[in-house]
Amino acid sequence: MDGELAGELYEELGEIWCLTFVRGVDAREALRRFGAYPDTIVPRTLGDIGELRLSFDAGYPAVAAVTDVGGWAVVLEPEGFEAAHTLLEAVSAGTEAVSVLRHDYAAARFGHAVDGVLVTGFDPDWPHRRWGTEPDRHGVFAEEDDERDAAWALPLAAGIAGWLPSLDSVREPWLSAEFDPWFTPARPTQRLRGDDSELHAAVEGAGAADLRAVAVAEVRRIAGLLGVAGTAGLEEVLRAAAGERFPGVPVDSALGVAVRGWLREASRASWSLNLDRHRMSEGERQRGYLFGWFTAALRGALEPDPLAAAHAALIPLVNGPVALKDPVARGAALARLRR
Numbered sequence: 383m384d385g386e387l388a389g390e391l392y393e394e395l396g397e398i399w400c401l402t403f404v405r406g407v408d409a410r411e412a413l414r415r416f417g418a419y420p421d422t423i424v425p426r427t428l429g430d431i432g433e434l435r436l437s438f439d440a441g442y443p444a445v446a447a448v449t450d451v452g453g454w455a456v457v458l459e460p461e462g463f464e465a466a467h468t469l470l471e472a473v474s475a476g477t478e479a480v481s482v483l484r485h486d487y488a489a490a491r492f493g494h495a496v497d498g499v500l501v502t503g504f505d506p507d508w509p510h511r512r513w514g515t516e517p518d519r520h521g522v523f524a525e526e527d528d529e530r531d532a533a534w535a536l537p538l539a540a541g542i543a544g545w546l547p548s549l550d551s552v553r554e555p556w557l558s559a560e561f562d563p564w565f566t567p568a569r570p571t572q573r574l575r576g577d578d579s580e581l582h583a584a585v586e587g588a589g590a591a592d593l594r595a596v597a598v599a600e601v602r603r604i605a606g607l608l609g610v611a612g613t614a615g616l617e618e619v620l621r622a623a624a625g626e627r628f629p630g631v632p633v634d635s636a637l638g639v640a641v642r643g644w645l646r647e648a649s650r651a652s653w654s655l656n657l658d659r660h661r662m663s664e665g666e667r668q669r670g671y672l673f674g675w676f677t678a679a680l681r682g683a684l685e686p687d688p689l690a691a692a693h694a695a696l697i698p699l700v701n702g703p704v705a706l707k708d709p710v711a712r713g714a715a716l717a718r719l720r721r
Contacts, residue, residue: 387546387548387549388533388536388537388540388546389533389536390549391536391546391547391549391552392484392533392536394549394552395458395460395484395552396460396461397484397485397486397487398460398461398462398463398484398485398486398487399458399459399460399461399462399483399484400458400459400462400463400464400465400466400481400482400483400484401456401457401458401459401481401482401536401539402456402457402459402465402469402470402473402479402480402481402482403454403455403456403457403479403480403481403539403540403542403543404454404455404456404457404473404474404477404478404479405453405454405477405478405479405543406453406454406477407450407455407477408450408455409448409449409450409455409557410423410557411455412448412450412455412457412473413446413448413457413557413558413559413561415469415472415473415475415566416446416457416464416465416469416473416559416561416563416566417469417561417562417563417564417565417566417633418446418559418560418561418633419559419560419561419562419633419642420559420633420634421634422443422559422560423557423558423559424557424558424559425555425556425557425558426445426447426555426556426558427553427554427555427556428447428460428552428553430555430558431445431447431460431558432460432461434560435460435461436657438650438653438654438657438658438661440560440646441645441646441647441649441650442649442650442652442653442654442657443560443561443562443646443649444459444462444464444560444561444562445459445460445462445558445559445560445561446458446459446462446558446559446561447460447556447557447558448556448557448558449547449551449556449557451545451547452543452544452545454543454544454545456543456547458547458552458556463483463485463491464561464563465479465481465483465493466481466482466483466491466493467483467491468563468568468571469563469566469568470493470495470500471495471498471499471500471568471569472498472563472566472567472568472569473495473566474495474496474497474498474499475497475498475567476497477496477497478494478495478496478497479494479495480492480493480494480495480539480542480543481493481539482506482535482536482538482539489505489507490505490506490507490535491503491504491505491506492504492505492506492509492535492538492539493514494514494519494520494539494542499515500513500514500515501514501515501516501519502514502516502517502518502519502520503517504517504523506533506534506535509521509523510523520538562642562645564641564645564677564681565631565633565638565641569685569687569690570678570681570682570685570690570691570693570694572678572682572693572694572697573693573694574693574696574697574700577700577701578700578712580716581696581699581700581712581715581716581719584715584716584719584720585689585692585693585696585719586689587719587720588692588718588719588720590688590689591688592718592719592721593688593689593691593692593719594623594624594626594683594688594691594692595624595718596692596695596696596715596718596719597623597679597682597683597688597691597692597694597695597696598620598623598624598683598695599714599715599718600679600683600695600696600698600699600711600715601620601676601679601680601682601683601695602620603708603711604672604675604676604679604698604706605676605680607672607705607706608669608672608673608676610640610644610676613636613637613640614636614637614640615631615635615636615637615640616637616640618637619631619637619684620683623683623684623691626686628684628685628686630684631684641677641680644673644676644677645673645674645677647669647670647673648670648671648673648674648677649670649674650662650670651666651667651668651669651670651671651673651674652670652671652674654667655667668703668705671703672703672705672706675697675698675702675703675706676698678694678697678698679694679695679696679697679698680695681694682694682695682697683695692719696715699711699712699715
């Protein structure tokens with residue numbers, strides 16, 4: 383693989399980006415695997431994406447752009463990192479995917495997943511520390527390899543896929559979409575920690591039925607607090623989850639549209655604090671934050687793994703703002719988990 387092109391591309395894309403190569407899928411399928419919003423799929427340049435990412439009215443959305451050549455799609459997240467931290471395993475279902483993250487203000491990352499399982503992962507700045515089911519699949523690195531430029535991970539990924547997009551290509555419009563991992567099968571990673579050791583121990587020791595019941599109950603409680611319990615489709619998916627059925631929430635369904643709105647409010651509340659503070663009142667901002675906690679809990683309750691579901695759904699009760707903490711709800715959750 384052309385190391386010079388890789389180095390030029392590494393610099394061309396800026397200080398924060400993630401490139402993900404996905405084998406055997408076309409551009410639209412790659413976007414779908416990222417949780418793309420179908421009504422936002424249009425060609426965009428990097429400049430267009432930059433403007434959209436900073437738009438208060440759009441809710442500062444995550445945006446992915448894609449092209450496909452030679453049997454692989456390559457997805458670019460300008461100023462983004464979801465594939466490296468959240469999506470890689472889910473994106474690789476039934477095939478394989480390789481991602482490279484550059485982040486000059488946090489850890490870089492290389493990842494290679496096959497059919498939903500991470501095979502190899504490492505920080506390109508510290509390649510002797512590796513993880514995955516086959517951590518040495520792409521070489522055995524010693525501590526002296528930590529001195530190399532982090533850009534070396536890009537030709538490694540491109541060597542697996544067999545190609546890199548050219549500089550001219552990335553300067554042209556690519557098919558792109560707003561997206562959110564909420565609409566993918568990516569497993570929630572939130573876990574209760576030591577902040578409430580009693581509740582944590584109860585969750586770890588409970589049976590599947592009680593874990594699911596507590597997760598669903600907590601989402602219903604928060605939905606009631608926010609006044610959204612009557613949202614079309616919400617009670618239906620919660621009843622399905624309570625019965626261990628997981629039909630998913632299509633992004634273009636009535637509930638999917640509502641979730642998109644809640645996610646937008648949460649993103650707007652967070653990003654506008656530094657970019658457009660004057661465009662939200664403090665009350666609006668706090669409500670946006672609450673929707674961020676709620677959407678994470680809801681996605682957790684809809685996770686097929688009941689232990690992961692309970693952990694994610696109970697996070698607001700333990701670590702959320704005062705408005706979401708409730709001693710009565712905590713006591714009820716403990717009682718159900720311990721029975």
